[in-house]
Amino acid sequence: MKPVVLTDTNLVGSALKWNCHYLQETLGNNLCTVYLSKTHKFKYFDVNQTKKCDNDFSPPTEKVLMKFQEFAKHLKSWEEGDRRLYMQQLLNEKILNSSQLVNDILTFNWSWIRRQQKQNNWGPLTANLLMISTQGNVTPAHFDNQQNVFAQIYGYKRFILFPPEDYDKLYPHPVWHPHDRQSQVDFENPDYTKFPKFREIKGHEAVLGPGDVLYLPLYWWHHVESLCQTQYTTSLTFWYKAGPTHGSSVTTMYPLEGYQKMAIMRNVEKMLVETLKDVNEVGPLLRAILEGRYT
Numbered sequence: 001m002k003p004v005v006l007t008d009t010n011l012v013g014s015a016l017k018w019n020c021h022y023l024q025e026t027l028g029n030n031l032c033t034v035y036l037s038k039t040h041k042f043k044y045f046d047v048n049q050t051k052k053c054d055n056d057f058s059p060p061t062e063k064v065l066m067k068f069q070e071f072a073k074h075l076k077s078w079e080e081g082d083r084r085l086y087m088q089q090l091l092n093e094k095i096l097n098s099s100q101l102v103n104d105i106l107t108f109n110w111s112w113i114r115r116q117q118k119q120n121n122w123g124p125l126t127a128n129l130l131m132i133s134t135q136g137n138v139t140p141a142h143f144d145n146q147q148n149v150f151a152q153i154y155g156y157k158r159f160i161l162f163p164p165e166d167y168d169k170l171y172p173h174p175v176w177h178p179h180d181r182q183s184q185v186d187f188e189n190p191d192y193t194k195f196p197k198f199r200e201i202k203g204h205e206a207v208l209g210p211g212d213v214l215y216l217p218l219y220w221w222h223h224v225e226s227l228c229q230t231q232y233t234t235s236l237t238f239w240y241k242a243g244p245t246h247g248s249s250v251t252t253m254y255p256l257e258g259y260q261k262m263a264i265m266r267n268v269e270k271m272l273v274e275t276l277k278d279v280n281e282v283g284p285l286l287r288a289i290l291e292g293r294y295t
Protein backbone atom coordinates (compact mmCIF):
# COMPACT_ATOMS: atom_id res chain seq x y z
CA MET A 1 0.00 0.00 0.00
CA LYS A 2 1.48 3.33 -1.11
CA PRO A 3 0.08 6.89 -0.97
CA VAL A 4 -1.11 8.39 -4.23
CA VAL A 5 -2.37 11.85 -5.26
CA LEU A 6 -5.33 11.84 -7.65
CA THR A 7 -6.38 15.00 -9.45
CA ASP A 8 -9.37 13.84 -11.48
CA THR A 9 -11.68 11.94 -9.12
CA ASN A 10 -14.26 14.72 -8.74
CA LEU A 11 -14.83 13.06 -5.35
CA VAL A 12 -15.97 16.28 -3.65
CA GLY A 13 -16.76 18.45 -6.70
CA SER A 14 -19.99 19.60 -5.06
CA ALA A 15 -18.02 20.84 -2.03
CA LEU A 16 -15.65 23.10 -3.94
CA LYS A 17 -18.14 25.91 -3.32
CA TRP A 18 -17.91 25.37 0.49
CA ASN A 19 -16.35 28.75 1.22
CA CYS A 20 -16.79 30.58 4.49
CA HIS A 21 -19.91 32.45 3.39
CA TYR A 22 -21.64 29.29 2.12
CA LEU A 23 -20.78 27.35 5.29
CA GLN A 24 -22.06 30.22 7.44
CA GLU A 25 -25.36 29.90 5.54
CA THR A 26 -25.51 26.12 5.92
CA LEU A 27 -23.74 25.50 9.25
CA GLY A 28 -24.60 28.83 10.87
CA ASN A 29 -25.47 28.36 14.51
CA ASN A 30 -24.37 24.74 14.75
CA LEU A 31 -21.81 24.03 17.44
CA CYS A 32 -18.58 22.67 15.92
CA THR A 33 -15.46 21.12 17.49
CA VAL A 34 -12.58 23.61 17.32
CA TYR A 35 -9.04 23.12 18.64
CA LEU A 36 -7.14 26.16 19.92
CA SER A 37 -3.36 26.28 20.11
CA LYS A 38 -0.86 28.80 21.45
CA THR A 39 1.58 27.77 18.74
CA HIS A 40 1.19 26.81 15.06
CA LYS A 41 1.36 23.14 16.03
CA PHE A 42 -1.77 21.05 16.64
CA LYS A 43 -0.33 17.85 18.08
CA TYR A 44 -3.12 15.37 18.76
CA PHE A 45 -3.45 13.83 22.22
CA ASP A 46 -5.78 11.24 23.69
CA VAL A 47 -7.32 12.81 26.78
CA ASN A 48 -8.16 9.30 28.11
CA GLN A 49 -4.45 8.49 28.41
CA THR A 50 -3.35 11.57 30.33
CA LYS A 51 -3.85 9.84 33.72
CA LYS A 52 -1.00 7.40 32.93
CA CYS A 53 1.31 10.39 32.66
CA ASP A 54 1.15 11.48 36.30
CA ASN A 55 0.90 15.23 36.17
CA ASP A 56 3.77 16.01 33.83
CA PHE A 57 1.64 16.13 30.68
CA SER A 58 0.52 19.58 29.56
CA PRO A 59 -2.08 19.48 26.74
CA PRO A 60 -0.69 21.42 23.74
CA THR A 61 -4.17 22.33 22.46
CA GLU A 62 -7.58 23.09 23.91
CA LYS A 63 -10.76 21.53 22.48
CA VAL A 64 -13.86 23.76 22.53
CA LEU A 65 -17.35 23.79 21.00
CA MET A 66 -17.92 26.95 19.00
CA LYS A 67 -20.83 28.15 16.87
CA PHE A 68 -19.75 28.07 13.23
CA GLN A 69 -20.72 31.76 12.96
CA GLU A 70 -18.20 32.63 15.67
CA PHE A 71 -15.52 30.39 14.16
CA ALA A 72 -16.03 32.04 10.75
CA LYS A 73 -15.64 35.51 12.33
CA HIS A 74 -12.28 34.50 13.85
CA LEU A 75 -11.23 32.95 10.55
CA LYS A 76 -11.87 36.11 8.54
CA SER A 77 -10.24 38.48 11.00
CA TRP A 78 -7.30 36.19 11.89
CA GLU A 79 -3.84 37.80 11.86
CA GLU A 80 -0.36 36.49 12.70
CA GLY A 81 -0.03 36.55 16.47
CA ASP A 82 -3.73 35.78 17.06
CA ARG A 83 -4.57 32.50 18.77
CA ARG A 84 -4.72 29.80 16.10
CA LEU A 85 -7.85 27.76 15.44
CA TYR A 86 -8.42 24.43 13.77
CA MET A 87 -12.00 23.23 13.27
CA GLN A 88 -12.24 19.44 12.99
CA GLN A 89 -15.88 18.48 12.90
CA LEU A 90 -17.50 15.17 12.00
CA LEU A 91 -20.15 15.48 9.26
CA ASN A 92 -22.89 13.97 11.41
CA GLU A 93 -26.50 14.54 12.36
CA LYS A 94 -25.44 17.28 14.79
CA ILE A 95 -24.51 19.64 11.96
CA LEU A 96 -26.28 18.23 8.93
CA ASN A 97 -29.56 20.11 9.28
CA SER A 98 -29.22 22.02 6.02
CA SER A 99 -30.72 20.34 2.96
CA GLN A 100 -28.24 22.21 0.75
CA LEU A 101 -25.27 20.70 2.56
CA VAL A 102 -26.87 17.24 2.63
CA ASN A 103 -27.50 17.52 -1.09
CA ASP A 104 -23.85 18.49 -1.72
CA ILE A 105 -22.73 15.41 0.24
CA LEU A 106 -25.14 13.15 -1.62
CA THR A 107 -23.59 14.33 -4.89
CA PHE A 108 -20.03 13.38 -3.92
CA ASN A 109 -18.56 10.81 -6.31
CA TRP A 110 -19.64 7.94 -4.05
CA SER A 111 -19.54 5.37 -6.87
CA TRP A 112 -15.81 6.06 -7.36
CA ILE A 113 -14.88 5.82 -3.69
CA ARG A 114 -17.08 2.76 -3.13
CA ARG A 115 -15.18 1.12 -5.99
CA GLN A 116 -11.88 1.92 -4.24
CA GLN A 117 -13.26 0.55 -0.97
CA LYS A 118 -14.27 -2.72 -2.67
CA GLN A 119 -11.19 -3.18 -4.87
CA ASN A 120 -8.81 -2.51 -1.96
CA ASN A 121 -10.74 -4.59 0.53
CA TRP A 122 -11.19 -1.72 2.97
CA GLY A 123 -13.64 -2.06 5.86
CA PRO A 124 -16.68 0.23 6.32
CA LEU A 125 -16.65 4.04 6.05
CA THR A 126 -16.43 5.21 9.67
CA ALA A 127 -16.37 9.02 9.41
CA ASN A 128 -16.15 12.13 7.27
CA LEU A 129 -14.19 14.84 9.05
CA LEU A 130 -14.49 18.46 7.87
CA MET A 131 -11.33 20.39 8.71
CA ILE A 132 -10.88 24.17 8.45
CA SER A 133 -7.51 25.53 9.53
CA THR A 134 -6.14 29.04 9.88
CA GLN A 135 -3.15 29.52 7.57
CA GLY A 136 0.22 28.17 8.73
CA ASN A 137 -1.15 25.55 11.14
CA VAL A 138 0.88 22.32 11.33
CA THR A 139 -0.28 18.83 12.26
CA PRO A 140 3.00 17.25 13.41
CA ALA A 141 4.14 13.86 12.14
CA HIS A 142 1.97 10.92 13.19
CA PHE A 143 0.23 7.87 11.76
CA ASP A 144 -3.40 6.75 11.90
CA ASN A 145 -4.81 3.25 12.02
CA GLN A 146 -7.52 3.70 9.41
CA GLN A 147 -7.40 4.11 5.64
CA ASN A 148 -7.74 7.81 4.78
CA VAL A 149 -9.00 9.32 1.53
CA PHE A 150 -8.09 12.98 2.02
CA ALA A 151 -9.92 15.51 -0.21
CA GLN A 152 -8.64 19.10 -0.40
CA ILE A 153 -11.42 21.65 -0.89
CA TYR A 154 -9.91 25.14 -0.42
CA GLY A 155 -6.36 26.41 -0.08
CA TYR A 156 -3.21 24.29 -0.20
CA LYS A 157 -1.81 21.68 2.16
CA ARG A 158 1.76 20.37 2.14
CA PHE A 159 2.21 16.76 3.21
CA ILE A 160 5.52 15.11 4.05
CA LEU A 161 4.96 11.34 4.00
CA PHE A 162 7.05 8.50 5.41
CA PRO A 163 6.47 4.73 5.12
CA PRO A 164 5.45 2.73 8.22
CA GLU A 165 8.93 1.16 8.39
CA ASP A 166 10.37 4.59 9.31
CA TYR A 167 8.99 3.84 12.77
CA ASP A 168 12.59 3.56 14.08
CA LYS A 169 13.55 6.99 12.70
CA LEU A 170 10.45 8.84 13.92
CA TYR A 171 10.44 7.61 17.53
CA PRO A 172 6.73 7.50 18.31
CA HIS A 173 5.61 8.16 21.90
CA PRO A 174 4.88 4.95 23.87
CA VAL A 175 1.47 3.36 23.14
CA TRP A 176 0.20 4.26 26.62
CA HIS A 177 1.16 7.96 26.22
CA PRO A 178 -1.48 10.64 25.39
CA HIS A 179 0.61 11.34 22.25
CA ASP A 180 0.43 7.69 21.15
CA ARG A 181 0.93 7.48 17.35
CA GLN A 182 2.66 10.88 17.27
CA SER A 183 6.41 11.28 16.58
CA GLN A 184 8.47 12.60 19.49
CA VAL A 185 10.75 14.46 17.07
CA ASP A 186 10.23 18.23 16.71
CA PHE A 187 10.81 18.63 12.97
CA GLU A 188 11.70 22.31 13.46
CA ASN A 189 14.32 21.62 16.12
CA PRO A 190 15.20 17.90 16.12
CA ASP A 191 17.14 16.54 19.14
CA TYR A 192 19.65 14.36 17.30
CA THR A 193 21.15 13.16 20.58
CA LYS A 194 17.86 11.65 21.71
CA PHE A 195 16.72 10.73 18.17
CA PRO A 196 19.91 9.99 16.18
CA LYS A 197 18.23 7.94 13.43
CA PHE A 198 16.06 10.95 12.50
CA ARG A 199 19.13 12.17 10.57
CA GLU A 200 18.57 9.38 8.04
CA ILE A 201 14.93 10.20 7.39
CA LYS A 202 13.80 10.99 3.82
CA GLY A 203 10.21 12.01 3.15
CA HIS A 204 7.92 12.19 0.13
CA GLU A 205 6.39 15.65 -0.40
CA ALA A 206 2.92 16.27 -1.83
CA VAL A 207 1.09 19.61 -2.07
CA LEU A 208 -2.68 19.29 -2.43
CA GLY A 209 -4.87 22.00 -3.97
CA PRO A 210 -8.65 22.28 -4.42
CA GLY A 211 -10.09 19.08 -5.91
CA ASP A 212 -6.96 16.99 -5.27
CA VAL A 213 -7.36 13.73 -3.37
CA LEU A 214 -4.61 11.91 -1.45
CA TYR A 215 -4.98 8.24 -0.59
CA LEU A 216 -3.12 7.93 2.72
CA PRO A 217 -2.71 4.25 3.68
CA LEU A 218 -3.03 3.32 7.33
CA TYR A 219 0.20 3.51 9.36
CA TRP A 220 1.86 5.88 6.83
CA TRP A 221 3.44 8.77 8.71
CA HIS A 222 2.41 12.29 7.70
CA HIS A 223 3.37 15.83 8.68
CA VAL A 224 0.80 18.32 7.33
CA GLU A 225 0.96 22.12 6.90
CA SER A 226 -1.72 24.56 5.82
CA LEU A 227 0.11 26.80 3.37
CA CYS A 228 -0.30 30.57 3.48
CA GLN A 229 -1.57 31.27 -0.05
CA THR A 230 -5.04 31.61 1.51
CA GLN A 231 -6.37 32.90 4.85
CA TYR A 232 -7.53 29.38 5.72
CA THR A 233 -7.68 25.88 4.25
CA THR A 234 -10.60 23.43 4.03
CA SER A 235 -10.30 19.66 3.73
CA LEU A 236 -12.61 16.66 4.04
CA THR A 237 -11.43 13.18 4.98
CA PHE A 238 -13.10 9.84 4.34
CA TRP A 239 -12.03 7.30 6.99
CA TYR A 240 -12.31 3.56 6.31
CA LYS A 241 -11.59 0.75 8.74
CA ALA A 242 -8.65 -1.38 7.65
CA GLY A 243 -9.77 -4.54 5.90
CA PRO A 244 -9.06 -8.00 7.36
CA THR A 245 -5.30 -8.71 7.37
CA HIS A 246 -5.42 -12.32 8.57
CA GLY A 247 -7.84 -15.20 8.98
CA SER A 248 -9.32 -17.70 6.54
CA SER A 249 -10.04 -15.10 3.83
CA VAL A 250 -6.50 -13.70 3.76
CA THR A 251 -3.25 -15.63 3.34
CA THR A 252 -0.37 -13.93 5.17
CA MET A 253 2.50 -13.19 2.76
CA TYR A 254 6.10 -13.17 4.02
CA PRO A 255 8.23 -11.19 4.54
CA LEU A 256 5.68 -9.07 6.39
CA GLU A 257 5.17 -5.47 5.27
CA GLY A 258 6.17 -2.44 7.33
CA TYR A 259 2.64 -1.71 8.52
CA GLN A 260 2.20 -5.32 9.71
CA LYS A 261 5.44 -5.15 11.72
CA MET A 262 4.28 -1.85 13.17
CA ALA A 263 1.03 -3.49 14.30
CA ILE A 264 3.03 -6.34 15.90
CA MET A 265 5.32 -3.89 17.76
CA ARG A 266 2.31 -1.96 19.05
CA ASN A 267 0.59 -5.15 20.20
CA VAL A 268 3.71 -6.34 22.03
CA GLU A 269 4.01 -2.96 23.79
CA LYS A 270 0.29 -3.00 24.71
CA MET A 271 0.51 -6.60 26.00
CA LEU A 272 3.53 -5.69 28.18
CA VAL A 273 1.77 -2.63 29.62
CA GLU A 274 -1.29 -4.77 30.37
CA THR A 275 0.74 -7.58 31.93
CA LEU A 276 3.30 -5.55 33.87
CA LYS A 277 0.70 -2.99 35.02
CA ASP A 278 3.57 -0.48 35.51
CA VAL A 279 4.64 1.38 32.34
CA ASN A 280 8.07 1.96 33.92
CA GLU A 281 8.79 -1.77 33.80
CA VAL A 282 8.29 -2.10 30.04
CA GLY A 283 11.70 -0.62 29.04
CA PRO A 284 13.81 -2.73 31.44
CA LEU A 285 12.03 -5.92 30.39
CA LEU A 286 12.50 -5.20 26.68
CA ARG A 287 16.17 -4.36 27.30
CA ALA A 288 16.58 -7.68 29.17
CA ILE A 289 15.25 -9.49 26.12
CA LEU A 290 17.50 -7.53 23.72
CA GLU A 291 20.81 -6.90 25.44
CA GLY A 292 23.52 -9.43 24.67
CA ARG A 293 21.00 -11.57 22.80
CA TYR A 294 19.44 -9.66 19.90
CA THR A 295 21.77 -6.67 19.64
Ligand SMILES: C[C@@H](CC(=O)O)C(=O)C(=O)O
Pocket: 131, 138, 139, 144, 148, 150, 157, 222, 224, 225, 235, 237
Ligand atom coordinates in the same frame (compact mmCIF):
# COMPACT_ATOMS: atom_id res chain seq x y z
C1 LIG B 1 -5.62 16.24 10.67
C2 LIG B 1 -5.06 15.75 9.35
C3 LIG B 1 -3.84 16.54 8.96
C4 LIG B 1 -4.23 17.98 8.55
O1 LIG B 1 -4.95 18.08 7.55
O2 LIG B 1 -3.83 18.91 9.26
C5 LIG B 1 -4.63 14.30 9.50
O3 LIG B 1 -3.70 13.99 10.22
C6 LIG B 1 -5.35 13.25 8.77
O4 LIG B 1 -6.30 13.58 8.00
O5 LIG B 1 -4.97 12.07 8.95
Ligand SMILES: [Zn+2]
Pocket: 142, 143, 144, 222
Ligand atom coordinates in the same frame (compact mmCIF):
# COMPACT_ATOMS: atom_id res chain seq x y z
ZN1 LIG C 1 -3.52 11.89 10.38
